[in-house]
Amino acid sequence: MKNPFRITTLRPDDPFCDRERELETLVRHGLNGASVTLFSPRRYGKTSLILRAQSRIAGQGGYIIYADLYRVMSVEDLAGRLAKAVYEGLNRHEPLLEKGKRMVMRFFQTYRPTFTPTPDGGVQLDVRPVAGLSGYDLLENLLAEVGRFSEECGRPVHIALDEFQDIVAIDKGRTEALLRGQMQTHRAAYLFAGSRRRILRAMFADDGRPFYNSSFSMELPPLPHDALTAYVRDRFADAGRRISEQSAARVSELVEQYPYYAQMLGYFLFDGPPSPDLEDVGRAFNLMLDNERYAYQGIIDGLTSVQQALLIGLAREPGAKPTSKAFLSANGLTAGGVQKAVNLLRNQDYVAETDKGLILVDPVFREWLLRFF
Numbered sequence: 001m002k003n004p005f006r007i008t009t010l011r012p013d014d015p016f017c018d019r020e021r022e023l024e025t026l027v028r029h030g031l032n033g034a035s036v037t038l039f040s041p042r043r044y045g046k047t048s049l050i051l052r053a054q055s056r057i058a059g060q061g062g063y064i065i066y067a068d069l070y071r072v073m074s075v076e077d078l079a080g081r082l083a084k085a086v087y088e089g090l091n092r093h094e095p096l097l098e099k100g101k102r103m104v105m106r107f108f109q110t111y112r113p114t115f116t117p118t119p120d121g122g123v124q125l126d127v128r129p130v131a132g133l134s135g136y137d138l139l140e141n142l143l144a145e146v147g148r149f150s151e152e153c154g155r156p157v158h159i160a161l162d163e164f165q166d167i168v169a170i171d172k173g174r175t176e177a178l179l180r181g182q183m184q185t186h187r188a189a190y191l192f193a194g195s196r197r198r199i200l201r202a203m204f205a206d207d208g209r210p211f212y213n214s215s216f217s218m219e220l221p222p223l224p225h226d227a228l229t230a231y232v233r234d235r236f237a238d239a240g241r242r243i244s245e246q247s248a249a250r251v252s253e254l255v256e257q258y259p260y261y262a263q264m265l266g267y268f269l270f271d272g273p274p275s276p277d278l279e280d281v282g283r284a285f286n287l288m289l290d291n292e293r294y295a296y297q298g299i300i301d302g303l304t305s306v307q308q309a310l311l312i313g314l315a316r317e318p319g320a321k322p323t324s325k326a327f328l329s330a331n332g333l334t335a336g337g338v339q340k341a342v343n344l345l346r347n348q349d350y351v352a353e354t355d356k357g358l359i360l361v362d363p364v365f366r367e368w369l370l371r372f373f
């Protein structure tokens with residue numbers, strides 16, 4: 001039997017654990033034309049949730065557009081990604097290649113879609129800007145077209161911009177202001193999502209920024225323990241296998257209800273003995289740690305020695321005050337540079353300020369640090 005656990009983004013018809021309330025809220029705001037900012041740590045299920053919400057919005061007659069802005073490089077790159085996402089969205093709704101079905105295309109002139117046959121018999125959609133336009137003009141014209149389209153198409157338009165915070169790297173604020181200036185006139189509902197929470201939050205919560213107070217915000221928590229335990233048991237059952245309540249609960253506890261790790265641990269566990277006991281769960285957890293080590297080493301290698309010492313110190317002592325004398329001396333640090341290092345770790349979302357103080361965001365990474373340092 002195929003392993004029922006998935007470590008990639010879930011498709012709208014894959015089994016999904018909980019998030020019912022969030023889903024219902026996203027769909028409702030989407031159909032109302034209201035915008036939402038969706039925050040969570042990495043691999044908490046933002047993209048899976050967006051795709052699910054959009055699939056429901058499409059089911060109710062809406063146009064859905066999804067663009068991933070991960071590491072967007074320039075304003076042309078941004079405009080091109082948006083244009084491609086728009087055409088993909090329209091194409092899903094009604095194939096743009098079919099003659100007579102291109103009514104929607106009269107709204108869009110800044111980019112031309114191109115269609116290339118793929119070896120598997122499908123078509124690859126790409127976009128090309130019309131001659132004579134470049135830079136900010138591309139973005140501005142395209143957004144104006146999206147605005148007219150959302151006004152006149154007669155249906156809800158829902159536009160998800162994933163990893164939205166990455167637009168701040170494009171320039172010193174001109175893109176952010178341009179986007180906001182255009183979007184606030186649109187009838188479309190925007191969903192801004194991202195995992196670098198501090199940067200994204202600042203865009204919407206600082207009163208000097210263009211997007212200040214322009215959307216509802218939603219933060220994804222870890223999955224509920226009971227729902228996750230049941231989810232693990234159901235995946236085993238779907239695949240004709242059995243796992244005890246106790247072992248499934250241990251899966252949830254070991255990963256602290258972190259969605260990605262729950263799937264990953266489930267995957268390794270399913271790969272092992274038929275009816276896993278608690279020891280099997282522990283063994284699968286070790287396999288998972290081993291499997292993740294390259295990612296963790298990559299994070300460590302990208303940090304300065306001060307940042308590394310700080311991260312390891314916080315792994316050992318969650319909630320510690322990094323500038324306190326005791327913490328500095330326990331971790332071989334001096335006061336100079338610690339605040340800068342804290343800021344970097346927070347901006348990367350490796351650590352976050354919570355009601356328990358400053359802690360590592362990723363509990364499995366924390367466990368790995370504790371074992372290896």
Ligand SMILES: Nc1ncnc2c1ncn2[C@@H]1O[C@H](COP(=O)(O)OP(=O)(O)OP(=O)(O)O)[C@@H](O)[C@H]1O
Binds near residue numbers: 015259263
């Ligand atoms: N509700 C859920 N039920 C079960 N598994 C989930 C759920 N949400 C997310 N996952 C799992 O979590 C992992 C990450 O999902 P997804 O890619 O949607 O998250 P993300 O927050 O967009 O991640 P990234 O930060 O990498 O963009 C996947 O392995 C997915 O299977």
Ligand SMILES: [Mg+2]
Binds near residue numbers: 047048
């Ligand atoms: Mg994602």
